[in-house]
Amino acid sequence: MQIYLPIAEMSVNALTLLGLGGAVGVLSGLFGVGGGFLLTPLLIFIGIPPAVAVASQANQIVASSFSGVLAHWRRKTVDVKMGLVLLAGGLVGSWFGVWLFALVRALGQVELMVSLCYVVFLGVVGGLMMVESLRTLRTRRRGAPAAVRRGHSWAHRLPLKLRFRESKLYISAIPPLVIGLFVGVLAAIMGVGGGFVMIPAMIYLLGMPTSVVIGTSLFQITLLAGFTTLLHAQQNQTVDVVLAVLLIVGGVIGAQFGAQLGARLRGEQLRFLLAALVLAVCAKLAVDLVVTPDELFSLSRPGQ
Amino acid sequence: MKAAALFAAAFALGAAAQPAEQTPPVERVIAALDQNRIAITAGFDGTEIFVYGAVARDRLPGPQDAEVGVVVMITGPSAPVVVRRKARTLGIWVNRDSEVIDAAPSYYAIATSGAFYDTISHTEDLRRRVSLEHTLRFVGSRSEGEAREAFLDAVVRLRRDSGLYVIAPQGVQLIEGTLFNARFALPANIVEGPYSARVLLTRQGAVVDAFEAQVDVAKAGVERWLFDLAREQSLLYGVMAIMVALVAGLAASEAFRWLKR
Numbered sequence: 060m061q062i063y064l065p066i067a068e069m070s071v072n073a074l075t076l077l078g079l080g081g082a083v084g085v086l087s088g089l090f091g092v093g094g095g096f097l098l099t100p101l102l103i104f105i106g107i108p109p110a111v112a113v114a115s116q117a118n119q120i121v122a123s124s125f126s127g128v129l130a131h132w133r134r135k136t137v138d139v140k141m142g143l144v145l146l147a148g149g150l151v152g153s154w155f156g157v158w159l160f161a162l163v164r165a166l167g168q169v170e171l172m173v174s175l176c177y178v179v180f181l182g183v184v185g186g187l188m189m190v191e192s193l194r195t196l197r198t199r200r201r202g203a204p205a206a207v208r209r210g211h212s213w214a215h216r217l218p219l220k221l222r223f224r225e226s227k228l229y230i231s232a233i234p235p236l237v238i239g240l241f242v243g244v245l246a247a248i249m250g251v252g253g254g255f256v257m258i259p260a261m262i263y264l265l266g267m268p269t270s271v272v273i274g275t276s277l278f279q280i281t282l283l284a285g286f287t288t289l290l291h292a293q294q295n296q297t298v299d300v301v302l303a304v305l306l307i308v309g310g311v312i313g314a315q316f317g318a319q320l321g322a323r324l325r326g327e328q329l330r331f332l333l334a335a336l337v338l339a340v341c342a343k344l345a346v347d348l349v350v351t352p353d354e355l356f357s358l359s360r361p362g363q
Numbered sequence: 364m365k366a367a368a369l370f371a372a373a374f375a376l377g378a379a380a381q382p383a384e385q386t387p388p389v390e391r392v393i394a395a396l397d398q399n400r401i402a403i404t405a406g407f408d409g410t411e412i413f414v415y416g417a418v419a420r421d422r423l424p425g426p427q428d429a430e431v432g433v434v435v436m437i438t439g440p441s442a443p444v445v446v447r448r449k450a451r452t453l454g455i456w457v458n459r460d461s462e463v464i465d466a467a468p469s470y471y472a473i474a475t476s477g478a479f480y481d482t483i484s485h486t487e488d489l490r491r492r493v494s495l496e497h498t499l500r501f502v503g504s505r506s507e508g509e510a511r512e513a514f515l516d517a518v519v520r521l522r523r524d525s526g527l528y529v530i531a532p533q534g535v536q537l538i539e540g541t542l543f544n545a546r547f548a549l550p551a552n553i554v555e556g557p558y559s560a561r562v563l564l565t566r567q568g569a570v571v572d573a574f575e576a577q578v579d580v581a582k583a584g585v586e587r588w589l590f591d592l593a594r595e596q597s598l599l600y601g602v603m604a605i606m607v608a609l610v611a612g613l614a615a616s617e618a619f620r621w622l623k624r
Contacts, residue, residue: 061408063551065582065589070408070551118604125612167447167458281612285605292601296593300604301405307608311615348455355449355456356517360442361463 066299067111073305075105080119080306084313089321090333093120093280095251096181097340098306099173109169111299113160113250114291118303120252120284123310124277131274138225138271142278144232145239145257149283152243157290160248164295167359171348176249178345184255185337192330199327226267226275234265239279247287252280255337387428388420392564394435394574401549401558402583409526409551412437412578415544418564424540431571432475432482433535434493434563435545437578439470440556441500446514462514466500469554470527474534474545484568491563491570495519495528526550555581 062073087094095116102112131137163172217231238260242253257276261267292298394416414435444467450459475482488494522528537543562574582590592600
């Protein structure tokens with residue numbers, strides 16, 4: 060069943076997109092991540108222009124993270140104040156990211172920038188997660204309980220202190236602002252929600268309790284992805300609603316299956332599998348950058 | 364031009380009493396397309412244009428008359444194209460050199476009744492900009508010689524691979540030197556705009572008569588509406604995209620809560 064995408068200006072098989080959205084949805088339900096980091100490279104691989112893939116992906120993230128945040132809202136595991144501070148940083152970051160994206164697009168290096176960002180961040184995050192999960196798996200085998208680190212770090216000594224009741228924290232607003240800013244840039248140029256960077260940062264850098272981390276991150280991602288979508292739509296005109304809707308429909312169905320599958324696996328095993336998946340995507344992109352491509356030439360419209 | 368040909372035809376008919384076997388018969392091409400309007404709708408997956416026609420002449424060609432040839436071509440709107448070439452930099456492949464082709468047709472399909480230069484002469488080709496090399500415009504080139512050629516070749520190769528450029532010698536079926544037809548596939552990624560369809564009737568490489576028609580390609584329905592909205596009301600479009608996503612997210616959340624109960 061072919062469907063024409065009005066902004067990407069190409070015809071794709073609707074079932075392929077539903078399937079892709081669904082498969083990534085299963086993974087996102089399984090691991091509790093948005094899955095943007097998998098979907099964007101896959102979309103580019105099936106021929107969607109990178110600019111359209113990234114922007115429509117941001118739109119899809121609005122839907123998936125919103126349906127996630129609703130569940131956390133009911134369970135009251137959202138730190139709204141922390142979310143808003145992260146968002147404030149995120150908005151500036153996103154604005155800068157979209158501007159950077161337009162600049163790099165004019166230079167003809169979008170694909171390179173997106174690939175490099177993916178290789179670096181997936182490599183770092185996947186590597187850290189792999190080490191972490193292996194360590195936990197090993198300690199558990201020895202029978203010792205996993206250590207929880209919640210120390211007073213540099214984040215507690217900076218000025219502009221705020222009280223975050225749900226997170227049981229009294230820290231400076233500067234670290235969450237900086238984290239938000241950084242994630243905002245990533246969201247705009249990689250078409251990801253940024254959960255895979257923000258969740259570890261919230262746990263290890265800010266010392267937030269794990270119970271509120273996912274809900275707060277989803278809350279911030281929903282708003283930030285919405286803002287990014289708006290910026291891409293307005294400045295680059297690259298949001299394809301038809302593409303986004305197909306991905307959303309596949310994604311929400313897949314996510315439910317993934318969540319049920321995830322309930323049967325243990326946390327460390329899940330983290331190990333996710334780390335392996337992230338590293339695999341990273342390796343594939345890295346190889347593509349290094350191996351001599353079949354076609355050295357590419358065409359584009361001027362200014363794109 | 365056509366009036367002149369008709370006049371000549373009438374004159375030739377009047378003069379048919381005298382045996383004037385040395386001059387070739389006066390010929391005209393009559394052609395039509397199976398569609399003059401292509402709508403890009405939600406289910407659009409490429410289409411086909413069928414060009415057909417006949418050669419009208421004042422008398423039957425004798426054995427001494429050379430055979431006629433037919434060239435059928437369809438070209439889409441021209442636009443500048445940026446061609447980039449990757450090169451290895453610090454171990455990875457990066458777009459390095461680039462050239463701007465001043466004008467390249469977004470779609471170009473040509474079919475001839477015989478081998479290309481048997482059907483139309485080099486002079487006629489140049490004058491009427493028939494072949495692809497005379498259709499592409501590449502003036503402000505920074506590179507010279509082979510490098511320049513490589514960029515031009517890349518445009519042709521990449522667009523032929525994606526079905527946007529079609530070159531089909533013997534693609535015109537010419538029956539008894541009178542009836543002809545040609546079929547062109549237009550892929551799903553064609554751009555909007557006026558497309559021109561041309562039929563050239565040739566004898567010994569010289570163009571005897573020509574036919575020209577226009578095909579309008581335009582998005583229609585939802586596709587049209589979304590595309591215009593994204594361009595002209597981009598902020599509204601962005602807000603709409605977010606609303607759609609929020610409603611979808613809410614619907615999914617509610618649907619599964621209801622299913623779990």
